[in-house]
Amino acid sequence: MKKLLDDPENAVDDSLTGFAAAHADLVEVHGLHGAGPVFVSRAGGAVAGKVGLVSGGGSGHEPLHAGFVGAGMLDAAVPGAVFTSPTPDQITPAIQAADGGAGVLAIVKNYTGDVLNFETAVELAEAEDVQVATVLVNDDVAVEDSLYTAGRRGVAGTVMVEKIAGAAAARGDDLAGVQAVAERVVANVRSMGVALAACTVPHVGKPSFDLGEGEIEIGIGIHGEPGRQRIAMTSASEITRLLLEPVADDLHVASGERVLLFVNGMGGTPQSELYVVYGRARALLEERGVTVARSLVGNYVTSLEMQGASITLLRLDDELEQLWDAPVHTAAMHW
Amino acid sequence: MKKLLDDPENAVDDSLTGFAAAHADLVEVHGLHGAGPVFVSRAGGAVAGKVGLVSGGGSGHEPLHAGFVGAGMLDAAVPGAVFTSPTPDQITPAIQAADGGAGVLAIVKNYTGDVLNFETAVELAEAEDVQVATVLVNDDVAVEDSLYTAGRRGVAGTVMVEKIAGAAAARGDDLAGVQAVAERVVANVRSMGVALAACTVPHVGKPSFDLGEGEIEIGIGIHGEPGRQRIAMTSASEITRLLLEPVADDLHVASGERVLLFVNGMGGTPQSELYVVYGRARALLEERGVTVARSLVGNYVTSLEMQGASITLLRLDDELEQLWDAPVHTAAMHW
Numbered sequence: 134m135k136k137l138l139d140d141p142e143n144a145v146d147d148s149l150t151g152f153a154a155a156h157a158d159l160v161e162v163h164g165l166h167g168a169g170p171v172f173v174s175r176a177g178g179a180v181a182g183k184v185g186l187v188s189g190g191g192s193g194h195e196p197l198h199a200g201f202v203g204a205g206m207l208d209a210a211v212p213g214a215v216f217t218s219p220t221p222d223q224i225t226p227a228i229q230a231a232d233g234g235a236g237v238l239a240i241v242k243n244y245t246g247d248v249l250n251f252e253t254a255v256e257l258a259e260a261e262d263v264q265v266a267t268v269l270v271n272d273d274v275a276v277e278d279s280l281y282t283a284g285r286r287g288v289a290g291t292v293m294v295e296k297i298a299g300a301a302a303a304r305g306d307d308l309a310g311v312q313a314v315a316e317r318v319v320a321n322v323r324s325m326g327v328a329l330a331a332c333t334v335p336h337v338g339k340p341s342f343d344l345g346e347g348e349i350e351i352g353i354g355i356h357g358e359p360g361r362q363r364i365a366m367t368s369a370s371e372i373t374r375l376l377l378e379p380v381a382d383d384l385h386v387a388s389g390e391r392v393l394l395f396v397n398g399m400g401g402t403p404q405s406e407l408y409v410v411y412g413r414a415r416a417l418l419e420e421r422g423v424t425v426a427r428s429l430v431g432n433y434v435t436s437l438e439m440q441g442a443s444i445t446l447l448r449l450d451d452e453l454e455q456l457w458d459a460p461v462h463t464a465a466m467h468w
Numbered sequence: 469m470k471k472l473l474d475d476p477e478n479a480v481d482d483s484l485t486g487f488a489a490a491h492a493d494l495v496e497v498h499g500l501h502g503a504g505p506v507f508v509s510r511a512g513g514a515v516a517g518k519v520g521l522v523s524g525g526g527s528g529h530e531p532l533h534a535g536f537v538g539a540g541m542l543d544a545a546v547p548g549a550v551f552t553s554p555t556p557d558q559i560t561p562a563i564q565a566a567d568g569g570a571g572v573l574a575i576v577k578n579y580t581g582d583v584l585n586f587e588t589a590v591e592l593a594e595a596e597d598v599q600v601a602t603v604l605v606n607d608d609v610a611v612e613d614s615l616y617t618a619g620r621r622g623v624a625g626t627v628m629v630e631k632i633a634g635a636a637a638a639r640g641d642d643l644a645g646v647q648a649v650a651e652r653v654v655a656n657v658r659s660m661g662v663a664l665a666a667c668t669v670p671h672v673g674k675p676s677f678d679l680g681e682g683e684i685e686i687g688i689g690i691h692g693e694p695g696r697q698r699i700a701m702t703s704a705s706e707i708t709r710l711l712l713e714p715v716a717d718d719l720h721v722a723s724g725e726r727v728l729l730f731v732n733g734m735g736g737t738p739q740s741e742l743y744v745v746y747g748r749a750r751a752l753l754e755e756r757g758v759t760v761a762r763s764l765v766g767n768y769v770t771s772l773e774m775q776g777a778s779i780t781l782l783r784l785d786d787e788l789e790q791l792w793d794a795p796v797h798t799a800a801m802h803w
Binding site: 135136137138139144145147148149150151152154155156192193195196200329330332347349366368369370372400401402403404405406407408409410411412413415425428430432435437438440442462467468 | 470471472473474479480482483484485486487489490491527528530531535664665667682684701703704705707735736737738739740741742743744745746747748750760763765767770772773775777797802803
């Protein structure tokens with residue numbers, strides 16, 4: 134294993150130390166180097182009167198979630214150990230830090246550990262008089278149940294939920310309103326991914342799974358959980374079709390509708406390849422009469438250095454489009 | 469070789485097709501699929517009265533350069549084949565497309581092929597009555613001459629030149645003024661990189677060089693050209709020191725000065741590791757009494773899926789800082 138790390142056991146702390154220093158104008162990182170529970174909050178604290186947004190999950194998916202803390206998106210993020218749910222004692226203070234008096238929406242990817250730990254943390258925060266609503270993201274159409282999940286997994290669609298709910302909170306929606314917008318994104322977003330090569334968790338030191346020389350895994354999870362099928366390596370066009378069709382079919386996207394097309398890199402795939410997939414996916418959507426009205430291409434929900442990509446579709450309407458376009462200022466998304 | 473491509477021979481065209489579709493609000497891509505010389509220009513054409521900025525080079529370093537076409541940065545970019553200089557017949561029309569009547573600055577990374585082809589192209593453009601100035605970027609302190617270069621190579625510091633010269637052009641500086649600002653960035657920027665694992669050029673199909681299981685290359689070039697030394701894999705702290713010290717020494721950065729610290733990913737390195745390097749580099753600079761006033765961390769000048777990173781330092785003054793902070797709206801840099 135060759136990684137730019139010192140002690141693999143301290144990988145998350147060491148990375149967050151650099152992140153905090155690089156983005157001190159945007160974030161504050163709490164609890165580093167044993168100083169207490171680790172979480173990331175907005176520099177300057179919660180915004181009074183605004184609904185707070187909190188998300189979190191295992192590390193290794195950067196820039197998710199800490200890279201999305203800032204104006205127009207998250208108020209706090211909770212990084213667990215690599216590919217490991219954060220603990221309630223991390224999540225509760227993050228929820229409290231995000232509360233500006235208007236309540237907090239917790240955005241949770243559907244993994245059993247995340248769900249349970251957020252549930253406990255929400256109870257603890259509510260006991261401290263913070264009003265909390267929760268939205269569960271489960272956009273991965275690849276498999277119904279999985280290694281760490283009952284029901285569908287939450288993957289790259291989480292970025293859409295965080296951005297759009299963040300814009301709703303920024304424009305002044307109340308907690309029920311922000312929750313309703315977030316639920317509407319969840320109802321209209323679907324994803325599926327492919328792995329060409331596995332990643333290596335630092336403290337494990339060997340690849341998370343084995344893929345043969347000429348083999349790829351369609352429907353891979355962002356922790357390397359099994360997908361739908363292993364097939365022989367094939368063309369970008371064919372791989373794109375194998376991802377796009379189940380996503381579009383599950384979303385029941387119809388001719389005349391418009392979508393946001395998001396091609397996400399898993400961490401180890403060159404940007405040039407992501408744009409090849411984007412072009413192929415767009416052509417397939419156009420064949421269906423679907424308009425690609427918004428686009429996002431890049432590494433947003435990664436799996437360390439995994440080689441691969443995922444395709445996400447979000448069905449758009451005027452309001453979701455406006456909220457997507459609204460200003461955002463975070464480390465990883467800024468316009 | 470497993471890559472998200474169809475025909476490897478068409479990798480650049482296929483990628484640019486997706487790029488053009490995803491960013492039609494920002495760029496226009498000319499000459500795809502055999503329709504003529506390939507180059508990228510700003511959507512809406514040259515800005516009348518503004519100095520135009522053109523850069524280019526081999527593909528495989530995305531988002532450099534096409535990802536930096538837009539308001540506040542480049543007016544045109546010229547992508548060659550992967551790791552291959554663009555030809556004069558591509559560069560000349562790009563220069564012409566960038567000319568808004570106030571002349572064009574060509575920003576050229578110091579590789580012999582790029583230098584020669586830009587020289588020819590500039591002559592051809594001048595024959596068409598476009599006023600052109602050229603700035604050569606040679607920020608890589610690793611080696612004096614190299615596989616494709618006489619003199620130092622141009623690497624990640626190119627981003628600083630393009631951003632800051634772009635801001636000078638946007639505020640209305642004339643050609644001599646924009647050139648002077650660009651030269652000042654070149655005089656004050658230095659870089660050095662490390663490879664942990666090689667990348668594979670699509671139409672070649674095997675890794676560009678061999679690195680042993682426990683071996684890394686300090687001072688690597690962005691095409692895999694040899695660096696200073698191959699050493700046994702070591703800690704992030706030690707690798708950071710081996711990159712930062714030659715860069716800071718060559719720049720003669722002194723206590724009390726302030727710099728922009730840029731940690732660039734080569735394409736296959738997780739963001740979390742880049743932040744570890746950033747944190748270590750920042751600490752070393754602080755030990756020297758140097759203030760890190762601006763930061764950039766991410767994949768900006770890549771080598772396909774190479775695993776590794778580079779460190780760039782730019783000595784700042786008030787004007788360079790203001791120009792760095794000025795608004796920019798491109799596919800890969802937006803604030």
